[in-house]
Amino acid sequence: MRDVMVHGDLWSANLLWKKTDSGFELGRIVDFQLAHFGCAAEDLTRLLITTLSGHDRRANWDCLLKEFHGYLTTYCGSTEVPYSLDQLKEAYRRFFPFAGVILLPVIDAVAKIGARKIADDEKVAIQETLHEKTQALFEDMLNFAERNRDVRISQ
Secondary structure, X not given: OOOEEEOOOOOHHHEEEEEEOOEXXXXXXXXXXXXXXXXHHHHHHHXXXXXXXXXXXXXXXXXXXXXXXXXHHHXXXXXXXXXXXXXXXXXXXXXXXXXXXXXXXXXXXXXXXHHOOOOHHHHHHHHXXXXXXXXXXXXXXHXXXXXXXXXXXXX
């Protein structure tokens, strides 16, 4: 798997959205201080962890990576794609525990700051969502870490 340019800090807070007649669309990606050549899974794990519920991430990560790889393949045209879909999926599995460790304190801090501006009657639903997201993240960090250990041992 060849290195590609990665954002290095691609998570929900660095995506700026603009309102359109049909809803919202991505307006900008900001905060490129950590951009570097590396593994695309760095950005994709952070993005999926921070933008999806645990349930949605678990149910859709595979097809979202496939969709992303399809866009990349189309964009590359006749130029060789820097990695296969299987390599991208494997990199996602391997990077996931590390991304989770990095993001856990961030998710907590953002939730605490955001909770200050939310009405009390809405806080319960948000707390339930954050609990589900955090529990799924811990479980998946452990599952991927154990899986990665087993892969290393069997090689």
